[in-house]
Amino acid sequence: MRTPLTLLLVFVMAFTSGACGRGGSAITVVIAEYSKDHTKPFWQGLAEQYTKQTGTKVDLRFIDWNSIDQQVSTMIQANQPPDVLNLNSFSSYAKDRLLYSADEVLSPKTKDDFIEAFARGGRYQGTLYGFPILSSARAFFYNQDLFARAGIAAPPKTWDEFLDAATKIQKLGGGAIGYALPLGPEEAQAEWSIWMWNGGGDWKSGEQWAINSDANVATLSFLSDLANRHKVTQVNPGKTNRTDGAFQLFKDGKVGMVMGFSPFAKELDAEKKVRYGVAAMPTRGSSAVTLGVEDYLMGFKKKDNQDAVKKFLDLYYQPENITKWITAEGFLPVTKSGLTQMSANEKLRPYLDALPNARLAPTTDPAWDKVKLDVQQNIGRAVQPDGKPRQVLDELQKNAVASGGR
């Protein structure tokens, strides 16, 4: 038993001394890798600027999206949270009281510059903990060549027009697919959100989860019918991911319609293989709703790091810095000043126009972090040939209600 005990002691000492030795001289900043080309250069530049101004070193870590949840969870289990973290969720951390509030680490000028919808999406129980870092909005992409060949004059505005367009494209034959529907685990919650809202449903009704509402059952049945009755989607939409599934098919010119976002447009423009148009979502309601997504920056409460964290955040939120990065990555602004600067960009117009009507997923509820994963892992089952939309939604609802209590 001697060896493990000694080892344990060494570990404990390593952890504690690490924490002490840090005090003010360096901060750890964890950034998710949005792209190979732009993420690293920008943040390295920012870190250098920060060190020059404050004398505090930055331990900068870039983590890919596939493993970031795991790595951050390990850091917190080991009692070594980063000082600044960039992630797509924040409320669980706020709930565990790990984070600084906006009043503690943002200057008033920065705080007031956030677009209200995104500030609202970063609040936990009324206090801003998740600082918007960038945003994106989905839009409806259609293949202009396929539309022309199928004799469709304009992108569909209603679900009836949508089904009609999808059917006409599918009938072209030769491998043409009406609509690429990705309900596999990668991003199913996003695809589902858009359809759900445009079908008149929502995640919640008031403060209560309403995942299995009648409107949502009808919407999911509509999607299931697209796949199984009308057969206007790619094969097995419940088992197709977004990036290497639906997007790949659209890039290859096989697909008439798909839900995309601005970075996808960037890729299409670079490849120049498909002539595409961008439009608002087809809807059952009176006006089209799209999904807005914001990612967050968070400051972790640690001994003696408040000032260093504050200076770092303030540096990022300098209008020239934040806008430079968001533009490079092809995302959308989260600040009013950024919106003004970027609105001149014609390419971004459809997304910027969609932003005011964009709805966010209920990220302010800590239960969402589990609900999202549950939806990703299960909603695809509903659109299989033997799928049961109501049953799948009932289970999701049951689990959502249960995770609210934990």
Add this chain to the structure above:
Amino acid sequence: MVYPAIVLVRTSLARYSITGRHQGWVGLGNYARLLGQEALPTVVSNTIVWVLTIVAVTLVLSLGLAQLLNARFPGRNVVRWTLIVPWAASLIVTSKLFVWIYDYYFGILNGALVGLGVLGGPVDWLGNDRTVMSAMIAVGVFDSLPFTTYVLLAGLATIPNDVHEAARVDGASPWRAYRSVTLPLLKPALLVATALNVIYVFNSFPIVWTLNDRNPGFAHDTMITYMYKIAFRSGLRDVGLAAAVGVVNVALILVAVAAYLRTVNWRDAEA
């Protein structure tokens, strides 16, 4: 080596919030909850099929390959080197490659089989519940072949030439000589190859993770990917429960290998 094991066991006895914060000790509560998981029987039976099929098919193919590579023929060295490639390549890269080979729309497998008239139309190998496990097992075999073949090849090299000669002088047919002379003398190498393969295949993560990433739920997971999904990729999002799966995994593999070595009389084979 010991510290991670201690941490794993300790983690399995506690409850954690979704962020990774320790929320108190729960004794064996995580193990009790694991037994109540609806997906557990499916995952266990997937794991058994996954391990047994890959190890068995790999051994049979490797016996043939090793025999072939043991024979002298021109270009033998080239073939021997080629065989290492799947083993030397990163498993993730191999898996991604097979994702494209199997692809419904772009994959060369469908292209070839439809072109040859074997199939009437393309098959969604990784999306069809009936084919996905076999598709993953094929990749598992592909990846286990080099190592196993080399272990058996080393075993063949230790068999002295005079035993083969003695068998020939006694008038044994080649097949008879293989069964009665070569195979018994290969037993130590076969045991090592089997035991190591069982551990290796059981613990294999990238193949199942990559080829199965499009499928919802736990229908095609093995214990290893199940553990990871429980911790980070499912609505459970539960590190304590996942650690309990981890402890069970280690125990399972120890018991399986011990039982195997016992039934085949490891010591006799060595003597």
